[in-house]
Amino acid sequence: MGKHYDQLQPEERVEIYRLRAAGISRSKIAETLGRSPSTIGRELTRNSTPTKAWAGGYDPVRAQTLAVRRRRWDCRFKLARQPALRDLVKSDLAMGYSPEQIAGRLTHEDSPMRISHESIYRYIYHCSAQKDYLHRLLPRHKLRRGRRGRKGGSSTTLIPQRRPLCERPADVVDRSTPGHWEADFMLFAQYGQNILVLHERQTRFTIIDKPPNRKAELTARRIHRRLVKLPQALRKSISFDNGSEFFEHHRLHQSLGIQTFFCNPHSPWQKGGVENAIGRMRRFLPRKTNLATINRQQLQQLANRLNNTPRKCLDFQTPAEAFSKLNSTLALQS
Numbered sequence: 001m002g003k004h005y006d007q008l009q010p011e012e013r014v015e016i017y018r019l020r021a022a023g024i025s026r027s028k029i030a031e032t033l034g035r036s037p038s039t040i041g042r043e044l045t046r047n048s049t050p051t052k053a054w055a056g057g058y059d060p061v062r063a064q065t066l067a068v069r070r071r072r073w074d075c076r077f078k079l080a081r082q083p084a085l086r087d088l089v090k091s092d093l094a095m096g097y098s099p100e101q102i103a104g105r106l107t108h109e110d111s112p113m114r115i116s117h118e119s120i121y122r123y124i125y126h127c128s129a130q131k132d133y134l135h136r137l138l139p140r141h142k143l144r145r146g147r148r149g150r151k152g153g154s155s156t157t158l159i160p161q162r163r164p165l166c167e168r169p170a171d172v173v174d175r176s177t178p179g180h181w182e183a184d185f186m187l188f189a190q191y192g193q194n195i196l197v198l199h200e201r202q203t204r205f206t207i208i209d210k211p212p213n214r215k216a217e218l219t220a221r222r223i224h225r226r227l228v229k230l231p232q233a234l235r236k237s238i239s240f241d242n243g244s245e246f247f248e249h250h251r252l253h254q255s256l257g258i259q260t261f262f263c264n265p266h267s268p269w270q271k272g273g274v275e276n277a278i279g280r281m282r283r284f285l286p287r288k289t290n291l292a293t294i295n296r297q298q299l300q301q302l303a304n305r306l307n308n309t310p311r312k313c314l315d316f317q318t319p320a321e322a323f324s325k326l327n328s329t330l331a332l333q334s
Contacts, residue, residue: 007067008035008043013060016043020058078115079123085113089120093137096283096305099124100312108316121145139283161250165239165261165270172237178202178326179236182274183223185214185245186281193291195299196222197281199274200234203322204311206277208303210296216248224255231330232257239263239271280306 008016012033019029026044030037047063050056079086092102099120106114127134128143135143171177178200186195194214198207211222227235237259240246249260263270284302285294307320314322 007071008039010060010064013043013063016040017058017060020044077123077126078119082113085115088113089115090134090137093124093134096139096280097309098139101310101316104312104316105310108310139280141283158244159242159247159249159262161253161260163259163261165263168237168239168259168261172201175202177236179234181227181235181238182271183238183240183246184268184271184274184278185243186278186285187287188285188291189288190290195281195285195291197274197278198223198226198238199277200319200323201273203326204273204277204314204319205323206303206306206319208281208299210291210294210299214243214245216245217251219245220248220251224252227256227258231327233330234326237261241268241271277306280309 012035015033016029019032024032026040027037029035030040033040043063044058047066048056048058054062079089089099089102092105093099097105099117102120103115103117124134124138125145135141168180172180180201182199182201184197186197188194192213194211196209196211196219198209199205207226209222209226211218223238227238235256235258238249238252239261240249241263242265246262252258252260268275281302284305304320307323308318310316310318
């Protein structure tokens with residue numbers, strides 16, 4: 001047995017080439033380099049075999065290039081080599097965690113098992129290419145990576161006391177202070193079925209409500225009911241799109257002491273927090289879901305699931321943990 005078990009270095013490959021060209025045997029080369037004869041044998045065999053593009057023979061530069069390529073390719077299948085890590089990743093994917101959340105949580109918990117989110121993605125898409133369809137466990141079930149652009153529209157001329165998002169304070173934009181919310185409705189295929197979603201920008205805490213309709217006056221009352229119990233420091237502003245269901249937003253000015261703002265036309269991405277929250281909810285409530293079969297307890301369980309999922313933007317804390325800390329801090333200050 002040789003003394004070393006690490007990868008062959010470029011200078012060692014040059015020495016193998018030089019000694020081999022001088023007619024030195026494999027065992028003597030191994031003894032000179034302090035390696036196992038089997039290591040030298042494998043190196044010469046795998047990198048000297050003729051191919052369609054290679055006439056044969058050992059070349060140290062080519063051997064090093066092939067070794068680096070093999071190492072990179074092998075890293076793509078870390079999950080294939082580590083069954084315990086693979087089972088953990090699949091279990092977390094089935095729970096609705098994204099690859100970034102899985103990788104970040106392992107680091108946050110100081111787990112002995114580590115993997116990057118890119119390695120998880122590569123393994124998932126490799127499995128899907130082999131007809132395993134592991135991508136169906138991803139949050140958005142996307143077969144390919146990348147954004148999908150969508151266009152929409154709404155009227156802005158009929159909204160009374162409408163203020164655009166550009167008038168929001170700077171601390172709302174950079175999420176440096178809590179108490180700034182976004183609101184939207186999650187719609188379903190059956191007409192009249194919808195869920196009101198409220199999303200706190202800094203902590204990503206999400207509140208879900210199920211009103212019987214989307215009439216503007218009822219929507220304002222439901223938002224008031226959900227936010228009125230919070231301290232004033234946690235209800236400073238709320239942002240909407242330009243849907244008619246938010247026409248009565250001005251009722252919240254006096255009842256909650258909260259400012260209201262609206263996205264620019266065709267720009268729902270400006271309230272990306274609540275859009276992201278609705279996207280996460282779609283994993284469990286597809287558009288064809290019949291809301292009549294979903295009771296309030298089940299909706300609350302869904303909200304709890306969202307709020308207890310670790311988030312990269314919170315250093316892999318959960319929204320519930322971050323929101324609870326805010327509440328505790330404000331309680332001590334009051």
